[in-house]
Amino acid sequence: MNVTWDPKKALWKASKEYMVIFAILILGIVFSIASPYFLTINNMTNILLQATTLSVVAIGQAMVLLTGQMDLSLGQNVCLTGYIMAYLMNILEWNPWVAILAGLLTACMVGAVNGFLFAYCKIPAFIVTLGMQNICKGAAKLITNATPISRLPDEIAFFGRGYLWDAIPISVLIMLFLYVIIQFVSVKTKIGRQFYAVGGNSEAAFFAGINKKAVYLVAFTLAGLFAGISSVILISRLNSANVTNGNLYEFDAMISCVIGGISMTGGKGKVVSSLFGAVFLILFFNGMTMLNVDPFFQDVLKGMVLIAAIGIDVLRNRQKQA
Amino acid sequence: MEDRIALRIDEITKEFPGVRALDKVSFEINAGTVHALIGENGAGKSTLIKILAGIYMPDGGRILIDGEEKHFKSPGEAQAAGISVVHQEIKLAEPLTVAENIFLGRLLYTRLGLVDWKGMYRASREMIEGLGMDIPVDTPVERLTVAKKQIVEICKAIHRKSRILIMDEPSATLTEKELKVLFHIVRKLRKEGYTIIYISHRLDEIFDLADDITVLRDGRHIRTTPIGDITREELISLMVGREMGNEFPKEFYPVGEPILEVSHLSTKGFLKDISFQVKKGEVLGISGLVGAGRTELARAILGIDRVESGEILYKGEKGNWKNFRKSINAGLGLVPEDRKLQGLVQIFSVKENICMVAADKVIEKGIIRDKKKEEYGRAYINMLNVATPGTETEVQYLSGGNQQKVVIAKWLMQDSELLFLDEPTRGIDVGAKVEIYKLINKLVKEGKTIIMISSEMPELLGMCDRILVMHEGRLMGELSREEASQERIMEMCV
Structure with a gap:
């Protein structure tokens, strides 16, 4: 708490922090005017559902970004664990709950291996997770020769297709619940602050007695876990595991985080802001589709959004230094 | 040695939001001397150096080099006018060789337009030997000690035909032995006619090395004087702006097991x-x-x-x-x-x-x-x-x-x-x-x-x-x- 409270400054700070929310509103209004199909309950639900699986991955990516690293394996981790769970449920006819547990464990393992190789073997995170991305991609295809596994047991349907009072998707509630928890953990618990400290200056964190290797390990493992949770929701919603599940989620999650104000250099930003980033991203491309923008051109746009978002991050840091 | 003024700083003012970092600072530096610049942190030394180096532009005032008014808009312009800075945190391209660093941005080329490694190695070796040093010129800079990196920086400045060398706390990370070497080099450069602006917190070495001294405090020029005309105690109280008392206020307490x-x-x-x-x-x-x-x-x-x-x-x-x-x-x-x-x-x-x-x-x-x-x-x-x-x-x-x-x-x-x-x-x-x-x-x-x-x-x-x-x-x-x-x-x- 500072001695003086300047309302103008506070407003400016708030506007910077909540820029994404303004952007979402403006985008929403523009699309609503431009397309009659945009502002329909059906489309809004659709956007929310798509944003849900992405933003659960973005939570994990946010934690890794806070420590100053990145995880490029998250998307394919979603794909692989989806296949493993579907395979166990449908082909081996395991109890679906046990299959989900096995899937989540695999997802954690993938994350833990990333974290271990990075923190303890000192291989750059970029390389480790890029390698892991390919390992997951290949392993997923090996399981069923790249054919989809569809019609999953009814027990798991509610994760992705269930509704509370026939209106609110269960998956959205799960996602919101996870955000509340992780936002709380990141601000109010020791490990949360250690993510920030290690990302802010890993050396200084070490010399303050923080076990930074363990912190990295935890961050990557949790990121894996969230990829797994996202995967459960995704296979349930699509009622199938297939090779395109989670495709490019790692990048989209990264864009979401950066748009939300989480710094690529670590130690800065709010986990919850990645949710707004994800909604913005999905909204943007949904609107583009509604306006019949060429899907190939949408890819071009997405690349531009990523560069722009990171450019803004760089600019923000530069302003601080001046 | 004639008393020629190498650098005149005339009413230099620089403001940052909320602070006046330099307030109409004026003083002169004689050519071929070692001029110490001292003051507490926040006195304005760094800001002044950055202005001289072309990193900041002053809000008011003039800089005159050999009587000629200069306004630097970039570090390149300051270097072209003959000012080089050896920064406290040395800025060299660490993985590159000593020779490449000395010639950075102005490599030598053969007639075919290829990089003239031989020529650069020879010239670098001569420069380093000229300072009475021995550093292998084909070593990557990252393998050198801080002291040797400083020497590379100095050679870089010499190569750029700088006449005014600003050394920003060069001694902060050196050992006593390395310090002696640095002093030797500084004296040698002075003999060859270079003007050196020397910034340091250590008063001992200033009394050892400098010809003149300028004290800054809170962005103001306090005094410029030949070093012989001031005592250590006076200097400290000028810097701090009050009587300091003991530099090492050691107290003794009983010691246990x-x-x-x-x-x-x-x-x-x-x-x-x-x-x-x-x-x-x-x-x-x-x-x-x-x-x-x-x-x-x-x-x-x-x-x-x-x-x-x-x-x-x-x-x-x-x-x-x-x-x-x-x-x-x-x-x-x-x-x-x-x-x-x-x-x-x-x-x-x-x-x-x-x-x-x-x-x-x-x-x-x-x-x-x-x-x-x-x-x-x-x-x-x-x-x-x-x-x-x-x-x-x-x-x-x-x-x-x-x-x-x-x-x-x-x-x-x-x-x-x-x-x-x-x-x-x-x-x-x-x-x-x-x-x-x-x-x-x-x-x-x-x-x-x-x-x-x-x-x-x-x-x-x-x-x-x-x-x-x-x-x-x-x-x-x-x-x-x-x-x-x-x-x-x-x-x-x-």
Whole structure:
């Protein structure tokens, strides 16, 4: 708490922090005017559902970004664990709950291996997770020769297709619940602050007695876990595991985080802001589709959004230094 | 030598939001002299240098080089006008060779338009030998010591035909021996007609080296005078703006039982058979050249580096700790040598940094209590007189001395009983140094024990009860406060 409270400054700070929310509103209004199909309950639900699986991955990516690293394996981790769970449920006819547990464990393992190789073997995170991305991609295809596994047991349907009072998707509630928890953990618990400290200056964190290797390990493992949770929701919603599940989620999650104000250099930003980033991203491309923008051109746009978002991050840091 | 004015600074003013960093500063620098520029942190030295180097543009005033008015819009323009800066934090392309660094941006080419390696190596070698030095010109710069990197920077400036050389705290990270070499080079350059602006916090070397001196304080020019016309005491009071009293306000308190006993400590490939003990309430100094193993000794004791053999007894119990956290929990602590990189998370607030070691104290039932964080932050800011606008201010905006207080506060909050201070006053100004020394007194008075590693001998001689001298990983000997002198330490550590 500072001695003086300047309302103008506070407003400016708030506007910077909540820029994404303004952007979402403006985008929403523009699309609503431009397309009659945009502002329909059906489309809004659709956007929310798509944003849900992405933003659960973005939570994990946010934690890794806070420590100053990145995880490029998250998307394919979603794909692989989806296949493993579907395979166990449908082909081996395991109890679906046990299959989900096995899937989540695999997802954690993938994350833990990333974290271990990075923190303890000192291989750059970029390389480790890029390698892991390919390992997951290949392993997923090996399981069923790249054919989809569809019609999953009814027990798991509610994760992705269930509704509370026939209106609110269960998956959205799960996602919101996870955000509340992780936002709380990141601000109010020791490990949360250690993510920030290690990302802010890993050396200084070490010399303050923080076990930074363990912190990295935890961050990557949790990121894996969230990829797994996202995967459960995704296979349930699509009622199938297939090779395109989670495709490019790692990048989209990264864009979401950066748009939300989480710094690529670590130690800065709010986990919850990645949710707004994800909604913005999905909204943007949904609107583009509604306006019949060429899907190939949408890819071009997405690349531009990523560069722009990171450019803004760089600019923000530069302003601080001046 | 004729008295020609190489550089005239005329009414230079520079404002930043909220502060006037330089306020109509005017003085002259004679050609072919070493001109010392001194002042506390925040006096405006760095701003002035940045203006001379073309990094900042002044809001008012003029710079005249050899009587000609100059307005630099970029560092390139300043260099073209003959001004080069050897920065405190050396800026070289680390993986490139010495020769490439000297010729950076102006490589030599053969007639075919290819890089003329032979020519560059030859020219670099001549330049380095001209300074009476010997550095292999095909070595990557990253493998050189800081002292040698400085020489590369100087050669770079010579190659650019600079006539005015600004050296920003060149001595801050050098050992006594390296310092002598640097002095030799500076004198040589002066003889050859170079004008040198020399910035330093160490008054000894200024009296040793400089011809003239300019004192800045709070952005104002206080005085420019030949060095012979001013005494050390006058200089200090001009810098600080008040009478300073004792530079080393050492107080003596009764010393207790041995608290830490190290016997036959060795680490793989570095420390060799080190034995010593510290008593409760003592201030023990560790002296030696950079690279003598002083920091490594602290790291080994604290469980950061692996101990190969030997025993550490802490309060009579075996203490060969497996990692840093364990030694912290046992009651030890470390204020690391690099404040910026190792001491603080620059983008964190003051209170967040203070609460980083003893994080458990602000946690109740697994949840961090902001109120407690605020309380602790405020308490230590008051106790240590940290000059900060508030607990929420990011530490990067504090001065060096105040940042160091924040680092120390972390360990006070942890209640560490035995504190290693590694170069605790590096790069901080005279006034803040005295405050750190007083803080050491206060800690000792409370029964805490201090082990101080320092390259500044006067501070070891002034503040310690006993001094250990190290050389190449070995303990060369021990001197009591009465026995110790600069000469005796030097004899032991070479």
